[in-house]
Amino acid sequence: MSEIAQRPFTDTDAADEGVRVTCDDATTCKQFASSRGYWKDPYIQYFVRSAGERKAPEINRGYYARVRGVNHLIDAFIRKTECNCQIINLGAGLDTTFWRLKDDGLLPKKYFEVDFPAVVARKIHNIRTRTSLSKPLVETNSTDPLRLDSHSLDSDRFCIIGADLRDVSGLDEKLKKFQIDPELPTLLVSECVLVYMTPAQSSNLVHWAADNFHTAMFINYEQVNMADRFGHVMVENLQRRQCHLAGLEACRSLESQKERFLKAGWEHADALDMMTVYGVLPQGDVTRIEQLEFLDEKELLHQLLQHYSICWATKDKLKLGLSRVVF
Ligand SMILES: C[S@@+](CC[C@H](N)C(=O)[O-])C[C@H]1O[C@@H](n2cnc3c(N)ncnc32)[C@H](O)[C@@H]1O
Incomplete structure (x- = not known):
């Protein structure tokens, strides 16, 4: 019997399971909103376990702001580096950004x-069994076949690693094994991950990232303004689903979000709540999505958007102008 099979099931395992399943929530919400025309994602359908129930327009607009906001910063970083960079998506879950970037050149x-090994194993299974997912990997790989085991997949341009982000030395070791390059401009992305x-x-x-990459950007999307009544209700709802937000302290304000980076060696940090981001996204497209579903009462949407944020921090030894990346 393996060491893992012998280990008794602990509270930590149960708590981690509550966190792991959040990737299904994100995927079903993204799939539903993209199927309604909020944005295009032809790949997300391959990762949904079962068709979820319909989502409220507030949820769809919230995901629209999240996806458009994070993508805006990712693309700005890639353009600044002229694709001469690497990206590490931390707690990627069933995210489809790799396939979008391939399609967008x-x-x-x-x-x-x-992500956790169990999530990675599932994602690898989905990739292996869906040609639409595996073809772009094969096309960008010089050797055949892809390098695979149950908890990792490696190819020339795409790599998935099973690891616990709370064990930074284990993470570092695994990334080195898969040829992470400390000299290359590096973008780290965490979307609803650090809060767990x-x-x-x-x-x-965040410290490890600042110590290891001299020219880098870190994009973190998660809750903010969590000390008020609406924040308490959000926490209670998640707790009822066995999902504990261990990192709430950093989600008090935009200042506390930035502080985490500035204290850990990042040179520059910016943060915006999603209400502000929603207001600075290309307004032609915002008008388009606002016509997709009727929303008479805006109060709940505004509350939701005020309780999420994007924080991005930079270090720029190569002087690429990363601190000037804005909305
Ligand atoms: C809410 S989901 C978000 C997934 C993805 N970032 C997205 O936005 O679609 C959070 C993800 O973080 C992962 N995660 C949380 N804590 C982690 C840890 N300590 N180590 C590895 N993965 C973790 C979970 O397994 C899950 O896939």
């Missing part, structure tokens, strides 16, 4: 994803 030199780690654990991770 914006692939970095290598795109890494990290304690402040000490997320600070360690």
Whole structure:
């Protein structure tokens, strides 16, 4: 019997399972909104376990702001580096950004994803069994076949690694094994991930990133303004689904979001709540999506958008102008 099979099931396993399933929530919401025309994602359908129920227009508009906002910063970084960069998506879940970048002609030199081994195993299975997902990997790989085992997949341009982000030295070891390049401009992305780690654990991770990459940007999307009544209700709802937000302390304000990076060695940090982001996204497209579904009462949407944020931090030894990346 393996060491893992012998280990008794602990509270931590149960808590981690509550966190792991959040990738299904993100995927079903993204799939539903994209199927309604909020944005195009022909790949997300291959990752949904079962067709979810319909989502409220507030949820769809919230995901629209999240996807458009994060993509805006990702694309701006890639353009600044002229694709001469690498991306590490931390807690990537079933995210489809790699396939979007390939279709948009914006692939970095290598795109890494990290998540718990159980999530990674599932994603690898989906990729292996769907030609629409595996073909772009094969097309960008010089050797045949793809390098695979149950908890990792490696190819020339795409790599998925099973690891626990709370164990930074284990993460570092695995990324080195898959040829992460500390000299290359590096974009780290965490979308609704750091909030599941304690402040000490997320600070360690953010510190490790600042120590290891001299020219880098870190994009973090997650909750903000969580100390008010609406924030408390959000926390209670998640707790009822066995999902504990261990990292709430950093989600007090935009200042606390930036502080985590500035204290960990990042040179520059910006943060905006999603209400502000929604207001600065290309307004022609915002008008288009606002016509997709009727929304009479805007109060709930505004509350939701005020309780999420994007924070991005930069270090720029190569002087690429990363601190000037804005909306
Ligand atoms: C809410 S989901 C978001 C997934 C993806 N970033 C997205 O936006 O579609 C959070 C993801 O973070 C992963 N995660 C959280 N804590 C982690 C940890 N300590 N190590 C590895 N993955 C973690 C979960 O397994 C899950 O896939």
